[in-house]
Amino acid sequence: MEYRFRDIEKYWQEKWKAEKSYEVSNRSDKPKFYVLDMFPYPSGAGLHVGHPLGYIASDIFARYKRLKGFHVLHPMGYDAFGLPAEQYAIEHGVHPADSTAKNISTFRSQLDNIGFSFDWSREIRTSDPAYYKWTQWIFLQLFDSWYNRKSDRTEKIATLLRIFESEGNANYPIPNSQFQIPEYPDVTFTAQAWQSFPEKTRQAILMEYRVAYCGYGEVNWCEALGTVLANDEVVNGVSERGGHPVVKKKLRQWYLRITEYADRLLEGLQRVEFSEAMKDMQSNWIGKSSGAEVEFRISNKEQGISNAEGIRVYTTRPDTIFGVDFLVLAPEHDLVASITAPEQQEAVGEYISYVKSRSERERMMEKKISGVFTGAYAEHPLTGKDVPIWISEYVLAGYGTGAIMAVPSGDERDLKFAHHFKIPVTNIFGERFTGEEAIAAKDAILSNSDFLNGKNYQQAIDLVINRLEELGAGKRKVNYKIRDAAFSRQRYWGEPFPIVWKDGVAIPLDEKELPLELPYVKSYGPGAEGEGPLANIPEWTARGLETNTMPGYAGSSWYFLRFMDPQNEKEFCDRSISDYWQQVDLYVGGTEHAVGHLLYSRMWTKALYDLGHIGFDEPFRKLLNQGMIQGSSRFIYRVRGTHSFVSAGLKDQYETDELHVDVNMVDGLELDMEALKQWRPEYADAEFILEDGKYICGTLVEKMSKRLYNTVNPDTIVEKFGADTFRMYEMFLGPVEMSKPWDTKGIEGVHRFLKKLWRLFNSEQGLQVSDEEPTNEEYRVLHGTIKKIEEDTERFSFNTGVSAFMICVNALADLKCNKRKILEPLLVMLSPYAPHIAEELYRKTRNDEHASVLTASFPQLEEKYLVETSKEYPVSVNGKLRAQINIALDASQEDVQSIVLADPAVQKWMEGKPLKKLIYVKGKMVNVVV
């Protein structure tokens, strides 16, 4: 009987579904294990062969853990809110809810084809009101919270109110916010003052503390998409999606105060198993640096402002303070207008408008040295000397204080600036500084620096900060690059905010009013200036409802919790259930979410933990990043202005245009010319210039994308070879973490392996399984495989795992072994990798309609079958392989020595030279040194 994979796979997939084989309860005596994939955005393009890579890996691991006796939670759902569905709606008039539902059903049928063990009864969609009710609820918790720096926890606003009422805010200053609204006080107030504030002022002050807050801020505005984007959605000054230009704009926005969690987000990284690269990416994004804030008093007496204001700068190198030759302010800095000398007014004004005219992108592309002198001077806090104040675009308003002290001898950019504007440079590094290159190294010894002379960075930094603190001119300061996360989008297809605006005050909806459902609209056009489509709905605006919606990462920041208790209508997740499932033990997904989704969900988890809703503060215990499967594109070359296409090897003889063709029309490199003619009308009358009678295509590895005609649909692979072959082949391609181009060549090898396995059981006469007792050799093959599969699966080395099965089956085929006691454990081990064939054969060997590998256990390893009594050891003389000698495994060092030296082959190589040393590495080799 041949291996009829289509029938087998169809049968088992239906059986699993009918019997709800993969549904899992929330209670068990077994230890738990939670395996989760980053859930997909259901795009219109459907799945290509790259998507399932991670799902297959996680499915193998989930199935493996079940066999190992764990109670495994392995759910799947859809990240269903997002921009592409809305863009599609604008272009095609299809409501996002409809196109999303359609896409989901395509995804589902594609996923079902591959035989995953997801518990579909737990499916969630972030766009489902029953789901986003709780997204809105969590938002309300964040809105009703503040971050208490003293306790280092998220706390209820009520505790802050009590503090304000009893002691004012002297001990709890307004968190560093870039969004202070001028008409409200950015000051400390007493308890009495608080009592006297009108409600509106109180609310405005509270807003400055809330974890989810609304404020005016510079945001990344994308005109083409008509929305605001988060920092991680902007790449090189253009939008990540679509590549549209992005400009800075001041708008009213919702934010998450993730900056308050920066230290805990860093600390938490030490407690999770993420790759070093991932941890680095997150730490760099958070960008913690420590240094000092130093105040320079303005000394330009003629302007009469010397008494009040000073310029605060942030520096990580306060030790170089004696090398300060000038200060530089960001052009947007608040003090620029007030300190500029009359004679410089015009130049400064011109410079500021020049900077405004430059887009973010231009600024990044061409790093020009530019700037202008303000005419003002500051007083050096230690030397009292006058220091000129400049403005330049290389100083960013958003980082530190928006002002720097420039030390040209210690900083490359400052030196270039000094050279460009011919500002004299003070040398504080003695001979080491030649004037050509700045000395940034921390081991440099300071000179020309008063009390810091002869000191290095380590020694000087404490001395100088202490001195500055004594003088009241500076203090220790930690800075972060991370910004509060923009949390609102001027879009339709997202969660509505459960917020009503009344006289400029944000009032949360009552919990009972949730979910606040997204209204059905006919037009998705933007509202007035910076407002979303919801602003066009009279009933919506009449209630004063917020017209922005939440960003894509809102729903995905907590979905792993909802999977634990997906149908709960009373809570987002029952505490006793989340106490059972705890963290996700294995989280599988791509690296593209390193600084977006992964940071946000970590922050939400910490907030929910602080507020007592869950019992753990890191969502993901271990993260496995699967690589991308890239497309291997194929090109044809059209001779310019003709219908002739020239084969790749001859294209240099013509002037040609390179055109993508569908990879599915190309076998290896050879084009199916008939298929091309049928493909599109413009190719119907194509002519070909061939080499060796074939048309050879050009190739390039690039991203797998419909647009490049290099996508391969898993359905076609499954149709041709079966799901088991597909699963094993994706794993066989290489380590899961690695990116690699898809190449169908080679899938035959895996398919052959499954056919060979099938033949071990089946001959023309039907099933042939023997109850004979296996030989020791057969047991050795089995137990060697058990050991290997267990080790490989545990360390996610699925590619070598697949190889181990091949080696095992080859050995059993050579031994003509069809013994039940060998084959059954083999099938159990194989079932995570190739579940359909394993089930089919297992049931047949058991001769029991109800037998299933799903209720089996991973076979127990019996070490005795791994042990051999003696072994052929390689013997090397001076590191060169000279002989193979059979040595008993329990032989002592002395025995080994006499056996080895007695061997004629070894004697020949020693030729009477004295033995210096004999190294016996057990189980590996023997090395004789002469």
Next chain:
RNA sequence: GCCCUGGUGGUGAAAUUGGUAGACACGCAGGACUUAAAAUCCUGUUCGCAGCAAUGCGAGUGCCGGUUCAAGUCCGGCCCGGGGCACCA
């Protein structure tokens, strides 16, 4: 520029703590079965040299050097590819 990765046959890749480099598979070459094809099976396949042959000798994991009886693996310096960050003071 900074940080993180990786570099091994014609190809995808193995080698878990330093211990016979190239497992496993693709491709290729030859053979068996077959009228033929498909399917299946067997043999060979890092490179060079010698031999009818089994085999022997030499070289070999990006390059140069070091540690070690022994290095793909550890250390130092360089070259190249991939990913991330980028006027972050």
